[in-house]
Amino acid sequence: MYQINAVFNRAILEEVLTGLEEEEIYGVTVTNVMGKGCLGGREDELSEKVLIKVVVAGVPHKERAMEAIRANAQDTEHGAGKMWVMPVLEVERIRTGEKNADALWHTNEEKSNHSIDIDTFTAVDTPAS
Secondary structure, three states: OEEEEEEEOHHHHHHHHHHHHHOOOOOOEEEEEEEOOOOOOOOOOOEEEEEEEEEEOOHHHHHHHHHHHHHHHOOOOOOOEEEEEEEOOOOEOOOOOOEOHHHHOOOHHHHHOOOOOOOOOOEOOOOOO
16 A cells, blocks of 8 residues: 655645546545745745645556546646555554555445535545544
């Protein structure tokens, strides 16, 4: 299992979430963050970004999630963001006790109950829900 983390401009959050949904990746945690990067010089000002975290069961899902993020967050300007992957040792759905890949899958009925309202959430769905 893998956790994909990505930091990018908040303005394109909706497009990234839609891209993930098109790949049937629904569990995502979103946090507003501040950060700065450095490309060939020094940046002194922090800028507003979002950090998303997605936990997936295996390599094919990891690749699909990364491509969905890349395709929707990529722009030609400096500061498009960063993406990194970390191994996940164990996941447990708190409500049911399901573990690992079973804890990451949702039925179609559960998926339809997750509505995304970009203006009012801090986390749409977490790996444990």
